[in-house]
Amino acid sequence: MLEHCVDPVRAVEKIARLIKPGGRMILTAPFNSLTHFAPYHYATGFSRYFYEYHLDRLGFEIEELTANGGFFDFMDQEIGRMARVRRIYKAGWRGPLTVIFSQLFRLNARWLAEQDGPRMNRRSSELQCLGWFVVARKAA
Known part of the structure; x- marks a missing residue:
């Protein structure tokens, strides 16, 4: 869903504000995708580093970060x-x-x-994958 937000960082920040301490945020977005649902396709390239950086900054601990394919x-x-x-x-x-x-x-x-390994644990996933599944818990 993040690729359809004009400002995906701001969208994650807004979601984070709505979650109670100890609550979970579940996110998924393609790592790379063709334009789809145009003209409402604004961003692509959500790597693991996007989630690690922004979720840590917002006080979340990533419980699960799983690549879809490689x-x-x-x-x-x-x-x-x-x-x-x-x-x-x-x-x-x-x-x-x-x-x-x-x-x-x-x-x-x-x-x-x-x-290259099991689909949800491909060795090449850091280079390129179909997307990431993220579960993060807000600090209590």
Whole structure:
């Protein structure tokens, strides 16, 4: 939801004020995303460091910070979007080689993702992931 806030830092600050001491805040946002729900898509790039910095500053202790996938999951997702993006933006002819190569790249990305550890604990998640799940408790 943070990517749809004009000022995501201010949004987190406002949510933090509403939570009682000892209460929990649950947040999730994509680490990187294509524009969606336009024109109400204002921000992207919510890394673990965004949450660590701002939640600590607001008096929250992070209880859980879990990445959704890793770099290779992200590549699989984006390669999977190629045909749709090509159609929308009329980006040329979709020949058999385009289909074959995109499917081979996706299979390779999926295989590499499996080698990268469990989906919710991929080693490459700090470099790139699909998003973060955060549970933080406000100091008593």
